[in-house]
Amino acid sequence: MSQALQAAPGRTAAAVRLDGVSKAFGSGAGALLALDNVSLDVRPGEFVCLLGASGCGKSTLLNLVADLDRPSAGTIDTGGARVALMFQEPALFPWLTVTGNLELALKMRGVPRSERRGRAADLLTSVHLDGFAKKRPHQLSGGMRQRVALARALALTVDEKDPDTGTVLLMDEPFGALDAMTRDLLHDEIERIWRERGLTVLFVTHNVREAVRLGDRVVLLSSRPGRVVEEFPVPMERPRRIDSTEVATLAGTITDRLREEVGRHGR
Amino acid sequence: MAVDTHKTPPADTPPDSALQRQIAGLDALELAGATTRGRALRIWSSAWPKLGAIVLGLLVWQAVVWSGWKEPWVLPGPADVFPELWKRIEDGSLAESTATTMQRAVVGFAVSVAIGTLIGAAVARVRVLRAAFGSLITGLQTLPSIVWLPFAVLLFNISESAILFVVVLGAAPSIANGLISGVDYIPPILQRAGRVMGLRGLNMYRHLILPATLPAFVSGLKQGWAFAWRSLMAGELIVNFGRKSLGAQLGTDRDVNDAAGLIATMIVILVIGILVDVAFGAADRSLRRRWGLDGS
Ligand SMILES: Nc1ncnc2c1ncn2[C@@H]1O[C@H](COP(=O)(O)OP(=O)(O)OP(=O)(O)O)[C@@H](O)[C@H]1O
Ligand SMILES: [Mg+2]
Numbered sequence: 001m002s003q004a005l006q007a008a009p010g011r012t013a014a015a016v017r018l019d020g021v022s023k024a025f026g027s028g029a030g031a032l033l034a035l036d037n038v039s040l041d042v043r044p045g046e047f048v049c050l051l052g053a054s055g056c057g058k059s060t061l062l063n064l065v066a067d068l069d070r071p072s073a074g075t076i077d078t079g080g081a082r083v084a085l086m087f088q089e090p091a092l093f094p095w096l097t098v099t100g101n102l103e104l105a106l107k108m109r110g111v112p113r114s115e116r117r118g119r120a121a122d123l124l125t126s127v128h129l130d131g132f133a134k135k136r137p138h139q140l141s142g143g144m145r146q147r148v149a150l151a152r153a154l155a156l157t158v159d160e161k162d163p164d165t166g167t168v169l170l171m172d173e174p175f176g177a178l179d180a181m182t183r184d185l186l187h188d189e190i191e192r193i194w195r196e197r198g199l200t201v202l203f204v205t206h207n208v209r210e211a212v213r214l215g216d217r218v219v220l221l222s223s224r225p226g227r228v229v230e231e232f233p234v235p236m237e238r239p240r241r242i243d244s245t246e247v248a249t250l251a252g253t254i255t256d257r258l259r260e261e262v263g264r265h266g267r
Numbered sequence: 268m269a270v271d272t273h274k275t276p277p278a279d280t281p282p283d284s285a286l287q288r289q290i291a292g293l294d295a296l297e298l299a300g301a302t303t304r305g306r307a308l309r310i311w312s313s314a315w316p317k318l319g320a321i322v323l324g325l326l327v328w329q330a331v332v333w334s335g336w337k338e339p340w341v342l343p344g345p346a347d348v349f350p351e352l353w354k355r356i357e358d359g360s361l362a363e364s365t366a367t368t369m370q371r372a373v374v375g376f377a378v379s380v381a382i383g384t385l386i387g388a389a390v391a392r393v394r395v396l397r398a399a400f401g402s403l404i405t406g407l408q409t410l411p412s413i414v415w416l417p418f419a420v421l422l423f424n425i426s427e428s429a430i431l432f433v434v435v436l437g438a439a440p441s442i443a444n445g446l447i448s449g450v451d452y453i454p455p456i457l458q459r460a461g462r463v464m465g466l467r468g469l470n471m472y473r474h475l476i477l478p479a480t481l482p483a484f485v486s487g488l489k490q491g492w493a494f495a496w497r498s499l500m501a502g503e504l505i506v507n508f509g510r511k512s513l514g515a516q517l518g519t520d521r522d523v524n525d526a527a528g529l530i531a532t533m534i535v536i537l538v539i540g541i542l543v544d545v546a547f548g549a550a551d552r553s554l555r556r557r558w559g560l561d562g563s
Contacts, residue, residue: 068459084463091460094559095478104474108464128291138559156464 015081015200016042016065016168021074022225023060034060036225037074044166047194047201049215051208051254053262057226058204059088062170065202081166081200084156088172088204090145092137098124098148099133105152110160123151126189128182143177150174150186157199168200175210184242187213191239208251208258213242218254222261229261343527352531360511361535367512368503369539371427375434376495382435383442383491390443391450401447404440412437412498416505430502437498438491445487449480482554489547496540513539 023035034057042048050058063069064076066085092101102120111119124130127147137145150171157167174190175183191214194201205211211218218232232254236246325345332344339347355361390396390404415433423429453476461475503514513536520529 063459066463068462087456087460089456091456093457093460093475093478095481095557105464108466108470136557136559 049211052221379438387443387446449483
């Protein structure tokens with residue numbers, strides 16, 4: 001189907017298009033090239049997982065797409081889509097309760113006051129944190145905070161004022177601090193919400209199986225500088241199970257490739 | 268305190284409720300261990316060391332008096348000072364001077380807060396002002412406000428305005444500085460989170476900058492109060508135009524060689540300073556606890 005899209009005249013219909021994007025931090029001799037000439041198209045409604053060794057520039061890439069930072073070279077086009085980002089850290093406002101954090105996000109997306117409380121409660125249900133609405137972030141465990149951050153990012157995917165614009169949801173290792181059981185549940189949940197809302201997702205993870213479980217496509221980045229090394233389409237039908245043999249097989253292939261890539265830096 | 272009860276999930280969530288219960292169980296485990304001690308016990312455990320310190324102080328004072336180091340009319344003991352204090356409470360003279368002093372303190376502090384906040388906000392947000400006045404404000408903070416007194420008297424003569432002037436110059440820099448450092452230390456990650464949410468302009472102030480700055484601002488208020496109180500005492504002691512106040516009372520007591528009265532007045536000044544400081548400290552701590560800024 002991607003062929004059909006690419007066959008169209010000109011370059012069209014990518015929800016996110018990175019074209020020759022580079023990002024250097026600092027300047028002169030001490031400069032660090034975090035991303036080098038990264039080009040990547042994400043189709044509307046596609047779920048793309050980004051894999052790469054620690055420090056290869058994954059968070060940098062998401063920050064660029066979210067317009068929190070400017071690329072040193074190249075262009076990034078999100079076609080005016082609304083961008084929701086879940087940071088690698090929870091980044092919750094400590095002076096607000098859990099529900100307060102979610103309600104603020106909803107408010108900023110034009111949800112009327114009367115609906116916010118209820119919508120926040122629904123979001124908490126979807127990350128399995130009912131009963132924690134009145135807690136403050138510092139009273140939660142790290143994994144629970146991550147789930148609240150996920151709920152907040154989900155809150156940012158809607159827009160009452162402008163329901164027709166598409167949403168790009170960027171997630172930076174959203175499940176890194178979770179136990180396997182909770183993580184599996186959230187995989188189902190994120191997949192359901194992605195489908196229902198027709199989101200475009202760019203999902204960063206270190207967990208190869210997780211990438212294969214969720215992605216339509218897995219993009220492998222090299223380290224220092226970050227480049228796209230290889231892309232793996234994931235052909236398996238959904239819903240997939242993370243412990244199925246098909247997932248394990250493809251994950252094995254990708255892991256080998258990842259090892260090779262990391263190994264080049266061992267010398 | 269036990270963990271909140273988990274509501275059962277609504278009917279439309281996936282039917283793996285056994286799994287969900289297990290997750291709720293895991294979450295409960297993660298949150299376990301938070302307990303609250305009895306309130307009375309807590310108050311007592313924080314009060315007894317302070318009471319002990321007061322008793323110890325009185326004992327040392329009495330011991331020095333008994334040692335005969337100074338004549339009793341120069342250095343009276345607690346047994347002379349407290350009856351004198353009581354007498355002044357009863358005849359209303361303490362209330363009168365305390366009222367004047369507290370009125371000045373409140374007005375002076377309020378003006379300091381207004382000025383300090385305005386200047387702090389401007390300097391924190393406007394780069395040119397920061398470059399021009401940032402270090403000047405820090406410098407002002409280190410300047411003992413008594414240094415301003417002669418100048419204040421030149422400007423305003425011996426008047427209320429002169430006292431107000433030194434109080435404000437003492438307190439406002441600390442308040443401005445608290446605000447500035449609060450704005451400076453808003454965690455960048457929260458600013459990014461705010462931008463992703465679309466916080467801009469007024470919303471940015473209301474939902475991010477103000478709340479994020481509040482703890483540092485309250486610390487600045489606390490410090491500002493301490494400077495205001497010192498400046499006020501210096502001002503009242505020196506700028507004395509016959510109106511009864513705590514600072515002026517110190518001068519009067521010394522002039523008539525009333526050592527017991529002098530020490531009684533000092534005790535009152537000390538107690539007021541401590542009480543207000545404790546109030547600010549409590550506000551500061553509760554804020555920090557609620558913000559999760561200290562490891563409680
Ligand atoms: N603000 C910055 N200033 C200087 N260097 C930076 C900055 N942000 C990131 N870097 C550098 O850029 C590189 C990529 O960082 P980035 O955070 O994007 O990695 P990552 O792939 O997200 O890693 P991880 O998987 O550990 O989260 C790192 O070498 C990092 O040191
Ligand atoms: Mg990262």
